[in-house]
Amino acid sequence: MKGSSPVVELKLPVLPDMELSATKTAEIVAKHMELSEEKSAEISMALIEACINAFEHSESNKQIEIHFRIKGDELEIQVTDKGKGFDESKVKIPKIEEKIGSDHKRGWGLQLIKELMDTVEFESSSEGTTVTMTKKK
Amino acid sequence: MKGSSPVVELKLPVLPDMELSATKTAEIVAKHMELSEEKSAEISMALIEACINAFEHSESNKQIEIHFRIKGDELEIQVTDKGKGFDESKVKIPKIEEKIGSDHKRGWGLQLIKELMDTVEFESSSEGTTVTMTKKK
Amino acid sequence: MSEFKLDTREEGDVVIITTEGYLNNVGGEKIAEACYEKIDGGKNKFLLNLERSSVVNSIGVSILIEIIEKLQDSDGKLAYYNLAPIVEKTFKIMGLTKYSTVYSSEEEALAEMS
Amino acid sequence: MSEFKLDTREEGDVVIITTEGYLNNVGGEKIAEACYEKIDGGKNKFLLNLERSSVVNSIGVSILIEIIEKLQDSDGKLAYYNLAPIVEKTFKIMGLTKYSTVYSSEEEALAEMS
Numbered sequence: 177m178k179g180s181s182p183v184v185e186l187k188l189p190v191l192p193d194m195e196l197s198a199t200k201t202a203e204i205v206a207k208h209m210e211l212s213e214e215k216s217a218e219i220s221m222a223l224i225e226a227c228i229n230a231f232e233h234s235e236s237n238k239q240i241e242i243h244f245r246i247k248g249d250e251l252e253i254q255v256t257d258k259g260k261g262f263d264e265s266k267v268k269i270p271k272i273e274e275k276i277g278s279d280h281k282r283g284w285g286l287q288l289i290k291e292l293m294d295t296v297e298f299e300s301s302s303e304g305t306t307v308t309m310t311k312k313k
Numbered sequence: 314m315k316g317s318s319p320v321v322e323l324k325l326p327v328l329p330d331m332e333l334s335a336t337k338t339a340e341i342v343a344k345h346m347e348l349s350e351e352k353s354a355e356i357s358m359a360l361i362e363a364c365i366n367a368f369e370h371s372e373s374n375k376q377i378e379i380h381f382r383i384k385g386d387e388l389e390i391q392v393t394d395k396g397k398g399f400d401e402s403k404v405k406i407p408k409i410e411e412k413i414g415s416d417h418k419r420g421w422g423l424q425l426i427k428e429l430m431d432t433v434e435f436e437s438s439s440e441g442t443t444v445t446m447t448k449k450k
Numbered sequence: 451m452s453e454f455k456l457d458t459r460e461e462g463d464v465v466i467i468t469t470e471g472y473l474n475n476v477g478g479e480k481i482a483e484a485c486y487e488k489i490d491g492g493k494n495k496f497l498l499n500l501e502r503s504s505v506v507n508s509i510g511v512s513i514l515i516e517i518i519e520k521l522q523d524s525d526g527k528l529a530y531y532n533l534a535p536i537v538e539k540t541f542k543i544m545g546l547t548k549y550s551t552v553y554s555s556e557e558e559a560l561a562e563m564s
Numbered sequence: 565m566s567e568f569k570l571d572t573r574e575e576g577d578v579v580i581i582t583t584e585g586y587l588n589n590v591g592g593e594k595i596a597e598a599c600y601e602k603i604d605g606g607k608n609k610f611l612l613n614l615e616r617s618s619v620v621n622s623i624g625v626s627i628l629i630e631i632i633e634k635l636q637d638s639d640g641k642l643a644y645y646n647l648a649p650i651v652e653k654t655f656k657i658m659g660l661t662k663y664s665t666v667y668s669s670e671e672e673a674l675a676e677m678s
């Protein structure tokens with residue numbers, strides 16, 4: 177693969193725990209890039225959350241797509257769904273103080289992704305959503 | 314996913330141990346289909362061998378493609394490479410008696426795939442090879 | 451990938467729950483169920499051994515927040531040990547570590563909780 | 565996914581090699597290296613504990629055939645225990661079980677090999 181930048185592509189249907197097939201792939205790619213175990217685990221956790229969102233909020237039974245791109249010492253991961261989309265700037269930052277006593281305990285996925293990855297970008301329309309996240313060696 | 318037959322698609326580049334990302338996916342699909350652990354392990358082993366062949370013999374740095382299709386109580390897996398192809402009917406059945414004392418200890422992949430899966434078919438030309446294998450519940 | 455499993459035992463007045471497998475919604479619900487049964491039986495100190503649950507998701511972890519909330523009624527405690535680094539980091543990001551405690555071993559946990 | 569690792573110890577005249585990780589070409593080569601070093605030192609009974617190598621490929625396993633061949637020079641033995649069912653099945657399909665033995669425990673293996 178010298179000279180080229182390896183790409184891994186997954187198209188996954190909505191099946192229980194399907195996100196774990198993405199994290200296994202991420203682990204193998206991270207190992208190949210010689211990322212630390214800490215960074216590899218952070219990538220996997222962020223990827224789990226992105227996949228769950230794609231599976232769940234997309235309200236669509238179509239497959240989701242995941243691309244891994246090794247760009248030198250940076251790993252770029254894109255998770256794309258064909259769901260109804262959302263406005264990321266309108267999502268409230270979760271606080272545990274507000275979660276305790278509230279009926280809505282969930283809402284942590286985006287926050288985790290942002291904390292665990294180096295960069296995160298959202299592209300969303302009524303046709304679907306693509307989350308692009310990167311992590312440097 | 315009721316009514317439709319879920320498809321999983323992987324495009325994997327030639328990276329060390331990349332076949333394990335395929336087996337993880339196979340495990341999740343097998344679990345969803347409620348295949349026994351024994352059958353799930355047999356599928357994973359056959360898939361490892363098919364992936365290694367696709368990576369290795371294809372003599373091509375292109376990605377390999379894997380499709381999983383859940384067809385009722387049957388799982389169909391296709392592994393496709395864009396390699397130089399081969400004539401499966403010309404491959405000798407390996408025997409350990411002949412391997413001992415010989416310089417060529419390898420050559421077990423196809424044999425294992427055939428023993429471990431219910432059906433196996435090869436489609437091969439100078440453009441590449443597709444192995445289609447199935448396992449029933 | 452095997453099913454999520456858990457095992458419950460008691461050391462003094464502390465209930466120790468040892469889990470195995472992916473801590474997702476299913477895993478979280480199972481932990482909550484085990485806790486609520488013991489809470490109904492009068493227990494209020496829970497210690498989770500998460501050594502074999504090194505993969506979690508935010509839905510599973512948010513169910514632990516429910517347990518924390520429930521335990522406030524009886525002045526109870528939730529604590530953990532044997533966390534994978536990424537699980538501890540997730541607990542920190544989500545703020546669980548403000549309302550529950552991460553110990554480095556069962557001994558340390560039992561000494562402080564009892 | 566962690567690196568392939570192995571640990572070598574001796575019980576009487578039997579060399580026990582405990583492996584961890586994917587038994588592919590890299591893993592097979594590491595086992596062979598460890599065996600050949602001991603063979604050069606005069607050992608000829610080898611017992612592999614494959615409990616933590618439940619994933620193998622045919623290239624890795626074919627390297628074990630090399631070890632079997634090498635051991636024929638000194639009338640030696642290769643044996644295994646703690647095999648995952650799929651690993652045992654693979655050994656059977658490839659015929660390794662004709663030239664080497666699968667035991668169900670270390671005790672059984674040592675009793676028969678010594």
Ligand SMILES: Nc1ncnc2c1ncn2[C@@H]1O[C@H](COP(=O)(O)OP(=O)(O)O)[C@@H](O)[C@H]1O
Binds near residue numbers: 225282283
């Ligand atoms: N891929 C997506 N498609 C549509 N909506 C999304 C997507 N990802 C996130 N969202 C929206 O953002 C909100 C916050 O997501 P998140 O932080 O992951 O928490 P949770 O999924 O637990 O609600 C979701 O409730 C949903 O409204």
Ligand SMILES: Nc1ncnc2c1ncn2[C@@H]1O[C@H](COP(=O)(O)OP(=O)(O)O)[C@@H](O)[C@H]1O
Binds near residue numbers: 367394399422423
């Ligand atoms: N996808 C493939 N493309 C081209 N040739 C292949 C492919 N799969 C198998 N072969 C050929 O069949 C032979 C036997 O393959 P196999 O039984 O898997 O053993 P091994 O890969 O160890 O040689 C290979 O040596 C190769 O010549």
